[in-house]
Amino acid sequence: MAAHPGGLTATAPSGTAAPDVVNPAVVNPAGKPSSGVGGAVSVRELIRSFGPKGVLNGVDLDIAPGEFVALLGPSGCGKSTLLRALAGLDHDVHGSGIINVPERVSVVFQDSRLLPWDTVLGNVTLGLREHDAETRARKALTEVGLAGREKSWPHELSGGEQQRVALARSLVREPQLLLADEPFGALDALTRIKMHGLLRELVAAHRPAVLLVTHDVDEAIALADRIVVLDSGRVAAIRTVSPQIRSSANAAGHEALRRDLLTALGVEPGVSPGG
Amino acid sequence: MSAAPVLERPAVEPHEDPALAGCEDVRPTGRRLGPGRRRRLAWLLGPSALLALWTISSATGLLDPRILSEPWTVLATAGELIADGRLQENLAISAQRAGLGLFFGIVVGALLALLSGLSRVGEALIDGPVQIKRAIPGLALIPLLILWFGIDETMKVLTITLGVFVPIYLQTHAGLRGIDLRYVELAQTVGLSRAAFIRKVVLPGALPGFFLGLRFAVTGAWVSLVVVEQINATSGIGYMMELARTYGQTNIIVLGLAVYGILGLVSDGAVRFFERKALSWQRTLAG
Numbered sequence: 001m002a003a004h005p006g007g008l009t010a011t012a013p014s015g016t017a018a019p020d021v022v023n024p025a026v027v028n029p030a031g032k033p034s035s036g037v038g039g040a041v042s043v044r045e046l047i048r049s050f051g052p053k054g055v056l057n058g059v060d061l062d063i064a065p066g067e068f069v070a071l072l073g074p075s076g077c078g079k080s081t082l083l084r085a086l087a088g089l090d091h092d093v094h095g096s097g098i099i100n101v102p103e104r105v106s107v108v109f110q111d112s113r114l115l116p117w118d119t120v121l122g123n124v125t126l127g128l129r130e131h132d133a134e135t136r137a138r139k140a141l142t143e144v145g146l147a148g149r150e151k152s153w154p155h156e157l158s159g160g161e162q163q164r165v166a167l168a169r170s171l172v173r174e175p176q177l178l179l180a181d182e183p184f185g186a187l188d189a190l191t192r193i194k195m196h197g198l199l200r201e202l203v204a205a206h207r208p209a210v211l212l213v214t215h216d217v218d219e220a221i222a223l224a225d226r227i228v229v230l231d232s233g234r235v236a237a238i239r240t241v242s243p244q245i246r247s248s249a250n251a252a253g254h255e256a257l258r259r260d261l262l263t264a265l266g267v268e269p270g271v272s273p274g275g
Numbered sequence: 276m277s278a279a280p281v282l283e284r285p286a287v288e289p290h291e292d293p294a295l296a297g298c299e300d301v302r303p304t305g306r307r308l309g310p311g312r313r314r315r316l317a318w319l320l321g322p323s324a325l326l327a328l329w330t331i332s333s334a335t336g337l338l339d340p341r342i343l344s345e346p347w348t349v350l351a352t353a354g355e356l357i358a359d360g361r362l363q364e365n366l367a368i369s370a371q372r373a374g375l376g377l378f379f380g381i382v383v384g385a386l387l388a389l390l391s392g393l394s395r396v397g398e399a400l401i402d403g404p405v406q407i408k409r410a411i412p413g414l415a416l417i418p419l420l421i422l423w424f425g426i427d428e429t430m431k432v433l434t435i436t437l438g439v440f441v442p443i444y445l446q447t448h449a450g451l452r453g454i455d456l457r458y459v460e461l462a463q464t465v466g467l468s469r470a471a472f473i474r475k476v477v478l479p480g481a482l483p484g485f486f487l488g489l490r491f492a493v494t495g496a497w498v499s500l501v502v503v504e505q506i507n508a509t510s511g512i513g514y515m516m517e518l519a520r521t522y523g524q525t526n527i528i529v530l531g532l533a534v535y536g537i538l539g540l541v542s543d544g545a546v547r548f549f550e551r552k553a554l555s556w557q558r559t560l561a562g
Binding site for chain 1: 458464467480
């Protein structure tokens with residue numbers, strides 16, 4: 001277990017933690033490596049606010065090593081804020097709480113976020129210091145089905161291909177935790193289905209813990225072992241997705257879970273969600 | 276002028292498939308809003324037209340040689356000056372001044388832009404003075420520079436440097452500050468060190484701005500050169516022209532102008548060439 005990457009200072013998580021201390025974003029108490037094997041995530045009493053408005057109002061979350069958790073919620077419920085807190089990207093945000101994340105964390109954003117001035121291969125190896133970085137990057141690109149495109153510029157790829165490069169870039173680091181912030185949100189429906197299959201394969205092969213932020217109930221059911229519904233900065237519901245529910249044979253169970261989640265999200269279950 | 280029509284599209288090969296053999300190409304041609312494909316040497320068209328206009332007006336007697344020498348006279352003068360070595364000698368000195376001034380200006384401008392763009396302290400210290408310098412016409416500094424450095428090479432190179440570093444600084448700084456914050460976040464999530472961040476994100480991201488500044492700088496270097504050589508020099512293209520003025524030698528003056536023009540055009544072309552090579556990742560209207 002590691003302290004947060006990047007600039008976050010540790011404060012003792014005592015009762016004195018005022019909600020409006022800048023950046024106390026708390027870390028692993030005393031920085032002690034915990035006895036458990038790296039890979040687990042634990043979040044306790046996480047509070048984040050922008051201005052007077054609380055975005056996260058005391059969130060607790062655990063992710064076991066290798067577990068796939070989908071964070072489901074309507075826009076503005078704080079799910080991206082939670083992900084950014086786990087990624088250590090919430091500089092200058094007010095808040096408190098305890099966050100423990102593994103050492104190797106990778107992030108996939110909604111946009112592929114490829115450096116336009118670097119080739120596909122250069123983007124995948126970005127920040128890798130190992131001498132065999134290039135070999136590993138080529139292997140990762142093969143895994144996402146982009147072998148032979150190493151020398152291409154990002155603008156020469158389609159949106160789906162760019163997002164595959166982003167997946168390769170995050171997996172080449174062998175993350176213990178993969179954070180994905182609506183990674184398929186900008187893709188068309190057909191590409192999205194293909195990407196679901198690809199992500200499932202990649203996760204099965206590399207076994208990182210995954211936190212997938214999405215507002216798509218079907219995406220959450222299709223991919224996650226467990227679904228956490230966030231509403232108004234609090235955990236509103238937690239549902240486990242059994243493999244049986246995902247199988248096409250169990251249409252009734254699937255539909256029941258879907259309705260259940262939609263209700264938790266405050267959507268009238270009778271209404272079909274438009275995409 | 277045999278310029279290509281605005282609306283164009285590649286011709287279609289006849290269908291291989293016999294079933295489609297009779298099909299006509301009926302693709303509707305949409306109006307392309309971009310300027311169309313890039314053509315090699317197309318940039319020569321405008322300068323050539325000017326040259327043709329000059330030649331024709333001289334040949335028909337429309338243009339009095341005392342006002343503007345004929346192109347062939349200027350060519351002949353160039354031949355003579357090259358034969359006795361004066362043109363090369365003066366050109367070499369001018370090129371050296373411009374080159375040194377440009378070099379120092381680029382180094383200073385780029386360094387200041389990096390310092391100012393990457394740290395708040397740097398910005399607070401550097402940006403204000405540069406903006407003040409920018410407000411003062413470079414040539415207004417010449418009297419002071421002469422008092423400090425005399426009229427030798429140092430003053431000349433320094434004048435050019437001072438003219439060059441401002442556009443380099445301004446455009447590089449703007450390019451640097453324009454780098455998308457999302458890339459900065461990305462750099463953090465992949466664990467880039469500060470040095471790697473500068474090398475992989477900041478420098479390439481600021482490169483388009485740098486090249487824009489470089490194009491202004493190159494032109495500016497020649498402008499400053501003309502001024503310092505015509506005010507108080509004993510060598511260089513500007514001095515050669517100034518001397519010709521006292522003897523009423525229009526042909527040498529025009530030759531000097533032509534040399535300046537060619538130098539400007541060639542250097543700008545060179546910058547654009549390197550810009551296209553370095554920024555081949557960009558997809559823009561320029562093509």
